[in-house]
Amino acid sequence: MSDKTTQMTAILSTIIDFYYTYKYFHWNLVDSDFIEYHELFDAHAILIYKSQDVIAERMRQMGESVIGLLSEYQSNSHISKEKPDSKNNIQNILKYIKEQHDITIKLLEETIDFASENKDFSTADILTKYLQDHQKMQWFIKSSISS
Numbered sequence: 001m002s003d004k005t006t007q008m009t010a011i012l013s014t015i016i017d018f019y020y021t022y023k024y025f026h027w028n029l030v031d032s033d034f035i036e037y038h039e040l041f042d043a044h045a046i047l048i049y050k051s052q053d054v055i056a057e058r059m060r061q062m063g064e065s066v067i068g069l070l071s072e073y074q075s076n077s078h079i080s081k082e083k084p085d086s087k088n089n090i091q092n093i094l095k096y097i098k099e100q101h102d103i104t105i106k107l108l109e110e111t112i113d114f115a116s117e118n119k120d121f122s123t124a125d126i127l128t129k130y131l132q133d134h135q136k137m138q139w140f141i142k143s144s145i146s147s
């Protein structure tokens, strides 16, 4: 795999994994503010879900192959496997989710940088939109962390 394919595959795998991470907490969370977080997590999951197809189709436009096995997405994802239990303290769950946004933001920034250096401005533009989405979601999650 070229550096560009490796980076785009990592982004695609990470956001697919991130989508199911949000869904996991959306479905299983038990908390006194359940409805509030149930709805927030779903809104973020939907936003992340929409980016998958655009990124995969951009890879094809650039002549790259897209992986298709769940096991491949899992091994290329940067999402931490140390997921807290859904019945864990909500603050621990929020901290975990915030860290996954930090990881995704770093991955997007590195790939935007690489794409720009190689004059692939369309990929940089597409990813910059998702960078903004993750920065906004990170802010929402961060602002719900009490300490």
Ligand SMILES: [Fe+2]
Pocket (backbone or CB within 6 Å): 026, 042
């Ligand atoms: Fe739902």
